[in-house]
Amino acid sequence: MQLRINLHSTSFEPLVALARWQEDQQHGGIANSAAEAVFVGRVRGVAADGCELEVLELEHYPGMTEQQLERLALDCCQRHGVNSCLVQHRIGRVLAGEAIVLVAIGADRRGPAQRCCQELLEALKHDAPFWKREWRADGSSEWLTGNTPL
Amino acid sequence: MQLRINLHSTSFEPLVALARWQEDQQHGGIANSAAEAVFVGRVRGVAADGCELEVLELEHYPGMTEQQLERLALDCCQRHGVNSCLVQHRIGRVLAGEAIVLVAIGADRRGPAQRCCQELLEALKHDAPFWKREWRADGSSEWLTGNTPL
Amino acid sequence: MAAPCAQEIRILLFAGLREQAGWAEQQWPADPNGASTLTPRQLWSMLQLPGDLDRQVRVAINRQFADADTPLKPGDELGFLPPISGG
Amino acid sequence: MAAPCAQEIRILLFAGLREQAGWAEQQWPADPNGASTLTPRQLWSMLQLPGDLDRQVRVAINRQFADADTPLKPGDELGFLPPISGG
Numbered sequence: 001m002q003l004r005i006n007l008h009s010t011s012f013e014p015l016v017a018l019a020r021w022q023e024d025q026q027h028g029g030i031a032n033s034a035a036e037a038v039f040v041g042r043v044r045g046v047a048a049d050g051c052e053l054e055v056l057e058l059e060h061y062p063g064m065t066e067q068q069l070e071r072l073a074l075d076c077c078q079r080h081g082v083n084s085c086l087v088q089h090r091i092g093r094v095l096a097g098e099a100i101v102l103v104a105i106g107a108d109r110r111g112p113a114q115r116c117c118q119e120l121l122e123a124l125k126h127d128a129p130f131w132k133r134e135w136r137a138d139g140s141s142e143w144l145t146g147n148t149p150l
Numbered sequence: 151m152q153l154r155i156n157l158h159s160t161s162f163e164p165l166v167a168l169a170r171w172q173e174d175q176q177h178g179g180i181a182n183s184a185a186e187a188v189f190v191g192r193v194r195g196v197a198a199d200g201c202e203l204e205v206l207e208l209e210h211y212p213g214m215t216e217q218q219l220e221r222l223a224l225d226c227c228q229r230h231g232v233n234s235c236l237v238q239h240r241i242g243r244v245l246a247g248e249a250i251v252l253v254a255i256g257a258d259r260r261g262p263a264q265r266c267c268q269e270l271l272e273a274l275k276h277d278a279p280f281w282k283r284e285w286r287a288d289g290s291s292e293w294l295t296g297n298t299p300l
Numbered sequence: 301m302a303a304p305c306a307q308e309i310r311i312l313l314f315a316g317l318r319e320q321a322g323w324a325e326q327q328w329p330a331d332p333n334g335a336s337t338l339t340p341r342q343l344w345s346m347l348q349l350p351g352d353l354d355r356q357v358r359v360a361i362n363r364q365f366a367d368a369d370t371p372l373k374p375g376d377e378l379g380f381l382p383p384i385s386g387g
Numbered sequence: 388m389a390a391p392c393a394q395e396i397r398i399l400l401f402a403g404l405r406e407q408a409g410w411a412e413q414q415w416p417a418d419p420n421g422a423s424t425l426t427p428r429q430l431w432s433m434l435q436l437p438g439d440l441d442r443q444v445r446v447a448i449n450r451q452f453a454d455a456d457t458p459l460k461p462g463d464e465l466g467f468l469p470p471i472s473g474g
Binding site: 276279 | 312316360365379382383384387
């Protein structure tokens with residue numbers, strides 16, 4: 001199973017990360033999977049209370065966040081029997097419109113690819129130590145205490 | 151709702167198609183969606199009977215296939231209330247490893263994006279007129295009469 | 301003035317069905333007065349097409365899926381579609 | 388020979404919890420003989436941390452989620468994690 005997990009403290013471009021992942025696998029002699037499911041999450045321009053959002057601050061637990069992402073990814077990928085898993089996650093100050101998270105799963109069939117991608121996204125939203133703080137245009141801020149609904 | 155559907159008679163690179171779609175939307179003043187779900191399907195190197203596959207031939211019904219893809223996409227996107235939908239599908243002779251289908255859905259939330267992407271993929275697999283014929287290395291061929299299991 | 305083939309029904313076959321039947325397209329004369337209606341099911345029988353229409357084939361009239369018992373009109377395009385396998 | 392701080396328990400707070408408590412990290416002396424065991428729940432009380440441990444906070448020991456009643460060992464890293472919102 002091919003696994004790559006990265007935390008980015010500056011903005012990353014999901015399509016560039018995907019292209020690099022694909023290239024690196026091909027250089028390693030690994031063919032593209034027959035089915036690939038991808039999810040990209042970006043920062044909304046609107047805060048939870050409806051105000052304009054300037055910046056989303058993403059705090060993490062250095063050391064644990066990386067380990068926990070790897071545990072969650074390995075567990076999910078093993079359960080679904082997939083071939084490859086790429087997770088890219090932002091930390092730090094993220095501007096509206098920028099990508100926060102990318103999950104890409106390669107598998108032999110579309111079912112496992114799609115299910116694994118969905119489940120891993122939920123797992124990392126609920127079980128990886130990240131905390132979001134919304135900074136509004138007026139300089140005020142608030143820590144979020146939960147995820148957006150599905 | 152932003153909708154783009156294309157049939158390609160020669161190979162297309164899913165990441166390039168996605169990048170172009172994203173660029174064209176941005177030029178049109180349309181921001182990236184907060185949630186994007188993508189699926190890429192590629193030709194397996196193995197035929198349904200386990201033999202090595204050389205080429206997958208994809209026949210379609212010119213005129214109806216395009217119309218039907220548009221109907222399926224509009225229906226699915228409307229049901230899930232998503233923002234954008236890109237469908238790219240190969241026709242003609244597709245080599246093992248090449249992309250057959252790309253579906254990319256942009257929405258405000260991950261649930262609608264993921265569900266719409268999955269449902270539209272199933273819809274076009276079952277209700278868009280495409281027919282696959284597997285050409286094996288020994289020159290023999292066979293029309294498939296169904297889809298691979300989920 | 302009607303188009304040249306508006307008095308006919310254009311019949312299309314695809315994929316394995318086309319190869320089994322040995323032809324891809326035919327024009328079938330339609331009754332211009334609509335006095336006698338013709339259905340896809342009747343044409344399927346008259347053309348002696350292979351296989352089970354109800355279990356294996358889907359009917360499209362003017363590029364939309366339709367019931368095999370829908371009355372056809374002059375100028376209609378009728379497609380007989382074997383099992384689909386896209387995506 | 389133990390590492391310099393192996394006789395202590397390192398306690399970490401995050402995000403809103405860190406700001407409410409007014410500190411991010413503390414070292415707590417541990418019993419080197421392990422004669423008296425200390426749990427995250429006991430430390431939560433002794434440090435007078437704000438909020439409801441069971442309902443609002445998850446405990447991590449050495450960067451793995453753990454039960455609040457797990458006995459701590461000298462050198463352990465203990466994290467109190469407020470509600471997570473990643474992805």
